Amino acid sequence: MSEERTWQAFQYVSGELTPDEEQAFEAELADDQSLRELVADLVTTCEAVCVVESQTVTTSAPPAVTPRRGRLFAASVAVALGLLLAVAARFGPHADNGLADTNEAVVPTPAPIDGIAEEDVLAMWAESAVEQDPEIGLDGLLGQSVDLAESSDEEFVVPGWMFAALEPERMEEMMEEAGDTLPETSSN
Amino acid sequence: MSVPEQSRPRSPESGEPRADPETPRPSDETERLSPEVVAALYAEHASDLRAFLVGVLRDADLAGDVVQATFVRAAEVGHESREKSRRGWLFRVAYNEAMRIKRRGKVHQKSTRRLAWNLDEHDGRSGQDNVLREESVERVREALTKLPDPQRQVVRMRIYEEKTFAVIAEELGCPLGTVLTRMRLAMKKLAGHLEDDAAD
Numbered sequence: 001m002s003e004e005r006t007w008q009a010f011q012y013v014s015g016e017l018t019p020d021e022e023q024a025f026e027a028e029l030a031d032d033q034s035l036r037e038l039v040a041d042l043v044t045t046c047e048a049v050c051v052v053e054s055q056t057v058t059t060s061a062p063p064a065v066t067p068r069r070g071r072l073f074a075a076s077v078a079v080a081l082g083l084l085l086a087v088a089a090r091f092g093p094h095a096d097n098g099l100a101d102t103n104e105a106v107v108p109t110p111a112p113i114d115g116i117a118e119e120d121v122l123a124m125w126a127e128s129a130v131e132q133d134p135e136i137g138l139d140g141l142l143g144q145s146v147d148l149a150e151s152s153d154e155e156f157v158v159p160g161w162m163f164a165a166l167e168p169e170r171m172e173e174m175m176e177e178a179g180d181t182l183p184e185t186s187s188n
Numbered sequence: 189m190s191v192p193e194q195s196r197p198r199s200p201e202s203g204e205p206r207a208d209p210e211t212p213r214p215s216d217e218t219e220r221l222s223p224e225v226v227a228a229l230y231a232e233h234a235s236d237l238r239a240f241l242v243g244v245l246r247d248a249d250l251a252g253d254v255v256q257a258t259f260v261r262a263a264e265v266g267h268e269s270r271e272k273s274r275r276g277w278l279f280r281v282a283y284n285e286a287m288r289i290k291r292r293g294k295v296h297q298k299s300t301r302r303l304a305w306n307l308d309e310h311d312g313r314s315g316q317d318n319v320l321r322e323e324s325v326e327r328v329r330e331a332l333t334k335l336p337d338p339q340r341q342v343v344r345m346r347i348y349e350e351k352t353f354a355v356i357a358e359e360l361g362c363p364l365g366t367v368l369t370r371m372r373l374a375m376k377k378l379a380g381h382l383e384d385d386a387a388d
Contacts, residue, residue, distance in 0.1 A: 006375055010371075012243065030280075033275075033276040033279060036240050036279045037236070037279075040237070040243065042243065045324070048328035049328055049343060052332060
């Protein structure tokens with residue numbers, strides 16, 4: 001089969017012929033068995049190309065991080081770090097909040113799990129994140145502004161109302177106390 | 189006196205000349221192709237027929253329906269075709285049915301714009317079809333490795349990524365003519381490779 005014929009058949013199966021050209025091509029298909037065979041071969045070839053290329057994509061290295069995906073991941077990390085900062089500022093040893101005066105309970109920092117220190121957990125988390133997105137370096141994740149590892153030897157101060165939430169009787173007492181101080185809602 | 193082939197009445201479905209009407213004919217039951225013969229024809233030709241019909245209809249579901257209809261016709265009137273030209277007869281019956289569907293407008297404009305090979309994973313292939321497909325995949329894989337990188341890149345972008353030639357040219361920073369030439373050369377080599385294998 002000539003190159004011109006093959007090209008025309010490819011254009012036919014890929015829908016690139018004009019309606020007139022397509023009609024003329026189909027008129028030839030009515031009587032030309034070799035042309036029908038060529039159409040079948042080209043479709044088979046194109047299907048096979050799709051299979052080969054899809055396998056190539058799935059067996060090759062992980063796809064490159066697109067700028068959009070990288071930005072999304074960086075934003076997620078920033079939000080997570082922001083939350084950590086907020087929690088540390090709120091409940092950390094230097095926190096200045098009114099709740100600490102009401103009912104404080106001092107609990108020690110949880111012991112390392114199975115011998116894994118907090119610093120190690122933080123480092124592992126950061127490394128896994130960097131593995132997912134190499135564009136974000138360790139420096140970006142473990143910036144100097146947030147160094148939770150420093151506080152590992154210090155004690156967290158947990159406000160009493162958090163424990164009260166776990167004890168129904170105590171919670172009721174606190175709600176009654178709060179009810180005395182809160183202004184009554186007006187009813188229409 | 190024998191009747192010239194051109195003057196014999198032709199089957200409306202296949203276009204094949206009917207047997208001489210003056211010749212005494214045995215009953216249909218004894219003349220029809222046996223189920224075993226039809227099954228053998230199906231095993232041998234259904235996959236290629238389906239590919240041909242996907243090229244014409246650009247719809248895998250419709251192509252599957254027409255393949256079934258073609259073999260129903262083969263069971264009914266396939267005996268009117270000559271054994272040596274039975275493959276061509278099947279293709280012609282399939283073509284006529286596909287054109288009938290196209291004329292009825294069952295193939296919507298939207299589907300005709302789709303690429304012919306854009307098949308769903310569940311397109312009703314038989315196990316044997318899949319075996320044939322694997323053979324084709326291996327042949328094409330080998331042929332692709334022999335293509336120069338620029339040609340393979342265009343093939344991948346056009347066929348697998350389904351990008352238009354204009355978009356490919358823009359993304360590669362090449363003139364449209366260069367992209368078309370690469371695709372044309374690549375298709376010639378891929379089709380030639382299949383022809384060589386078929387001849388072996």
